[in-house]
Amino acid sequence: SPPPPPAASCILPPPPLLRLHVISSLARTPISLRCSAADSRSPSNREMAAQQDPRLAGIAASIRVIPDFPKAGIMFQDITTLLLDVKAFRDTIDLFVDRYKDKGISVVAGIEARGFIFGPPIALAIGAKFVPLRKPKKLPGEVISEEYSLEYGTDKIEMHVGAVEAGERALIVDDLIATGGTLNAAIRLLERVGVEVYECACLMELPELKGRERLGDKPLFVLVQSSVDAHDHH
Numbered sequence: 206s207p208p209p210p211p212a213a214s215c216i217l218p219p220p221p222l223l224r225l226h227v228i229s230s231l232a233r234t235p236i237s238l239r240c241s242a243a244d245s246r247s248p249s250n251r252e253m254a255a256q257q258d259p260r261l262a263g264i265a266a267s268i269r270v271i272p273d274f275p276k277a278g279i280m281f282q283d284i285t286t287l288l289l290d291v292k293a294f295r296d297t298i299d300l301f302v303d304r305y306k307d308k309g310i311s312v313v314a315g316i317e318a319r320g321f322i323f324g325p326p327i328a329l330a331i332g333a334k335f336v337p338l339r340k341p342k343k344l345p346g347e348v349i350s351e352e353y354s355l356e357y358g359t360d361k362i363e364m365h366v367g368a369v370e371a372g373e374r375a376l377i378v379d380d381l382i383a384t385g386g387t388l389n390a391a392i393r394l395l396e397r398v399g400v401e402v403y404e405c406a407c408l409m410e411l412p413e414l415k416g417r418e419r420l421g422d423k424p425l426f427v428l429v430q431s432s433v434d435a436h437d438h439h
């Protein structure tokens with residue numbers, strides 16, 4: 206007789222186990238997740254955020270940290286576990302939408318790859334178009350590009366010519382700011398074509414890498430700050 210089919214539990218990862226793994230992964234590492242929204246646009250907002258929106262703790266807890274990925278010494282902040290948590294994902298989008306609706310933003314520019322996850326739902330909800338800023342040789346039309354360095358290498362981002370018009374107001378969205386090189390390049394790309402960058406929005410900031418300083422006067426808003434382990438820098 207044929208072998209019995211595998212049990213469903215072998216095929217589907219059980220969610221409670223995954224959640225335990227997330228918590229133990231955070232607990233094992235000396236990473237502290239500060240989950241107050243950090244806002245460089247106005248000090249009064251920063252004070253308001255210090256009162257701690259109750260949604261931020263759930264968002265912070267849903268992000269998994271994987272040590273030594275993609276190479277030794279990097280504490281990788283993995284947002285794919287946040288995407289598995291419907292409430293945390295929805296709360297993330299809602300917090301950004303509440304902040305950016307009715308601000309005259311006509312463009313949400315999302316940075317490949319993880320800015321493509323958070324940018325489009327924000328764009329739809331605030332009534333803005335979505336413009337992908339992509340890694341080299343991915344966009345088929347005529348492009349303009351900017352080079353940048355990051356925590357583990359160098360890269361370039363590109364944008365389609367004609368995707369935005371001079372005078373438009375843009376929000377730049379990514380999952381994380383580390384050294385700030387990527388966001389710095391994105392700002393340069395948009396400003397080169399006469400677009401006003403209203404703000405940069407990220408889910409996470411690694412404040413010890415001082416990426417915020419590379420953005421000059423450009424406001425940065427993040428939901429979660431994560432302090433990196435000392436061995437992150439080697």
Ligand SMILES: O=P(O)(O)OC[C@H]1O[C@H](OP(=O)(O)OP(=O)(O)O)[C@H](O)[C@@H]1O
Nearest residue numbers: 317318319355356382383384385386387
């Ligand atoms: O502030 P920085 O030091 O510039 O680093 C931040 C960038 O690094 C990560 O992307 P990565 O380049 O790893 O690309 P991926 O999303 O395609 O994996 C992250 O999603 C940001 O885009």
Ligand SMILES: Nc1ncnc2[nH]cnc12
Nearest residue numbers: 279280281282356381383
């Ligand atoms: N530590 C990190 N985790 C996730 N994405 C990153 N991009 C740059 N540094 C990162």
